Amino acid sequence: MDIALPGEGGRSTRYRLVGQPAQPVIGARFSRIAYAAAHVVADPLAMTDPWSHPAVDWERTMAFRHHLWRLGFRIAEAMDTSQRGMGFDWTNARELIRRSIAEARTVEGADLASGAGTDHLAPGAGRTLDDVVAAYEEQFGFIEGLGGKAIMMASRALAAVAKGPDDYASVYDRILSQASGKVILHWLGDMFDPALKDYWGSHDFETALDTVVAILKRNAGKVEGIKISLLDAGKEVALRSRLPEGVVMFTGDDFNYPELIAGDGERHSHALLGIFDAIAPVANAALARLADDDRAGYDALMAPTVSLSRKIFEAPTEYYKAGIVFLAWLNGHQDHFLMVGGMQSARGICHYADVFRLADQAGLLADPELAIARMKNLCAVAGV
Template identity: 60%
Template sequence: MQQQEDQLPPSTTPAFNRIAYAAAHVVVDPAYTYEPWGDVPRVDWDATLEFRSYLYGLGFKVAEAMDTAQRGMGIGWPTAAELIRRSIAHARRIPGADLACGAGTDQLDSARSHTLADIVAGYKEQFEVIESAGGRPIMMASRALCAAARCADDYKHVYDAVISASRNKVVLHWLGDAFDASLSGYWGSRDVPTAMATVLDIIRLHQDKIEGIKISLLNAQYERQLRSQLPESVVMFTGDDYNYGELIAGDSTGHSHALLGIFDPIAPVASRALSKLAAGDTDAYRRLIDPTVALSRELFRSPTQYYKAGVVFLAWLNGHQDHFSMAGGMESARSVQHFAEVFRKADAAGVLIRPELAIERMARFLSVRAGV
């Protein structure tokens, strides 16, 4: 294991020919006493924001307070709202930094049923927090809406009301049920082409207010199909952590931009790969990015929603934080064998930026978790 050129940070901020949002994780303070199964952990704000500075320096935009930040799985709305405000203020101090922030309905009591009016109000409340702080919203998929909606028209009603009221362009977010089983049947149908027709109706109606759509169905063909039907002014952001390498590279049908959780742990290599792609060297891009796809498929293996554990594990191995603790005790969500495979594939992909530290921490982890 050695530090290679591909692992070194660039001397200047790279330029990409794809829009590349990295959905970033949150660093918690493990010394703080709180209920692990609650949703209000103590956040280590210095470490959390420093990691965002690191991503900006590698050329990425940040997708803030998304599912990678454990929204709905350890991080509740009060903490997410503070994260959004702090992250927007932080970005203003960094030349060229840019971000968009997740807006959902997770402040609504999940033990109760909600009307469509409740859901519209919930979205608008979160949009207001983001926009009043000077940010742009990513309209996250809503568990409450999926539970309340009875047909495609209910989705159209909610999205029309929220998008029409937004002060800024919106990024839509289609998160498949592999990431969150409670979102099964989103857009009013479990049949993907039928659901796609509904979201296209929404996009076409509001194309002047929509920057793009992130699709996370882990199916490259569905993404290409939707991409080919988008209005020219609306961008496709791949959220496919299994097939992003080929989708970003593109083909005769076009290419996708990116809004990805995997960019968090593979940031140095992904930055270099995207720079090669921008320079027209597709072969070099694929040589760099393809090994990270093997790592990503391990991180995002079923049950996919637990991928956050591997993301934070790699942040710890790389020295971005001094512990492997997560909100909600999520560090226990994967097996020792999984973390060992993540370590091997991260090494093969060149994303362990401080190899000696990674080896020392991996040995410590195996000693504590497996008695090795």
């Protein structure tokens, strides 16, 4: 099978598919905790004002979560992969969390953690640290009131009002002290969200690291783990080596995740990754190999996904969600390639052509004929 795809300079070239669709291991047991940050499926037929009032296809959105649970993944809900802060507001996120927690209770062994942030504050409305604390309290209260587990997301409002590391420590200490269960923290870099530049009160990584470690040590009994998303393996290893006992590392490094999950023989990272949404069948098979101490088999499966992930997460990185949803569409998890807020327009046709090629080479086109038919349609819309 082959297809004409745009290449360098926009010239159309024939691409012959070479990949074999991945064969996931249903019922596999992993030796790593593996959260997939899941996307949401838009409902284009229900949207009359797509930018301001996006609509969600709840049936397809829940069906995709069942797909991930079936493959053995835990789900990180209402995170940036679901476009929190990029077209998906707290009103929709609250409904997503409510539905997902209820849905998880219908699946034996299903696990779910939900993002708690401050994104319902209007820009400029968070003027003080108390405003930020109250906003976090509202979202924590909603999640924990439903019996859910919270992921404490980075806050644009906190980044805007904090004057230094002590302000971050004050807010995190207050929220963690009040949490009813263990919390996952999320250190999100400004490549994912420019508004988070100099988070933790410093541009210097070592200073920020000291602030985070101090928070973790003071609140170790309330923290399950921390996700770090800086796309820098060295920085993750530096934090991993300083974690207090009982607190685990969740890699959020969509560039270097295979080596970080596998570990260095002494320490390893668990996973909370947006790319697992897109590569779930291969990641499932690879993690099953790792659990069987088959490092070579794990590496062989994971290696081709890295080029794909680096393409999906290329700069401007905050638009990676488009590639995630594109692959869900190619693989039949939804009937259209339209996103909340029209975010599919954030990438060009040559980007999508590259993602198509790399997904094929990684064994991530489950039905190649369907994928080719849909890619041809997208190319036609783009005038290719």
